[in-house]
């Protein structure tokens with residue numbers, strides 16, 4: 001059977017991402033105001049951990065908030081600590097003559113603000129996205145899986161086509177796509193690389209949906225689906241590449257270390273692990289899109305976006321070397337490292 005080669009989209013989707021992610025800007029600023037973040041940074045610059053101690057908030061959640069406030073031009077990093085910028089100091093300190101909070105608060109009835117406050121207090125450990133509640137136990141209800149697959153197909157297909165067009169996958173004959181969502185990455189990569197065989201590892205409830213997409217693309221002979229809990233179950237092995245797209249941002253460093261170790265075991269020597277993510281800057285002070293996506297992940301699943309150096313450190317801890325970072329489609333990057 002012949003398959004069509006899907007080209008990369010003619011324009012990237014950054015404007016669409018920015019429209020979607022801007023929905024978090026105002027709720028994040030209002031949550032910061034409600035939790036006293038502007039007053040605390042004004043009193044004394046701090047890093048995320050220091051601010052967490054002072055305000056009894058969650059340090060990991062504050063990484064996302066401080067990155068977003070920086071991306072919005074309200075805070076910045078100096079000597080490793082966040083301080084308010086001039087607009088942050090002038091307009092967001094309560095009690096100041098130029099305080100903007102009353103006007104911003106007109107939109108303060110959004111339930112998102114309260115949900116963000118809960119997440120920042122560490123009171124919503126699994127996040128608020130109902131469909132993802134059972135992921136840690138390796139489960140998803142049928143309806144939840146169908147909803148996740150629809151969202152991921154809609155959001156990830158452009159970047160999957162863009163990623164497949166990169167030369168990063170040249171020569172890869174066997175690829176494992178862990179938590180592959182709708183299957184759009186495996187399908188796009190297999191379409192682009194006629195010699196590649198892919199395995200999509202997904203939750204049992206996602207399996208039939210992925211298989212349906214694969215069959216529709218006429219790729220059943222080269223893309224297989226393995227239904228498994230990526231944490232608790234054994235993975236198939238012998239791969240030249242293991243891809244995680246938008247997966248590490250769902251989990252904390254401990255869970256990601258386990259995933260990195262399992263990827264190491266699934267690869268042949270010289271095989272590469274590939275992390276497809278939107279990256280925070282190494283100082284974790286933006287950029288705006290990745291920072292807003294990080295707040296989205298905090299809200300949805302209790303996760304966050306990482307900086308390249310954080311991801312490289314997780315991979316190094318699992319035994320990987322030769323870390324490389326390269327831009328991918330739109331706001332995305334690809335962080336990869338090799339099994340020696």
Ligand SMILES: C[S@@+](CC[C@H](N)C(=O)[O-])C[C@H]1O[C@@H](n2cnc3c(N)ncnc32)[C@H](O)[C@@H]1O
Nearest residue numbers: 135138152156179180181202203229230245246
């Ligand atoms: C944010 S989506 C990413 C999907 C895809 N990689 C993409 O970029 O479009 C996270 C995926 O992880 C899968 N997942 C969550 N927990 C899992 C587990 N314990 N084992 C296997 N897959 C899991 C979900 O079903 C979901 O499809």
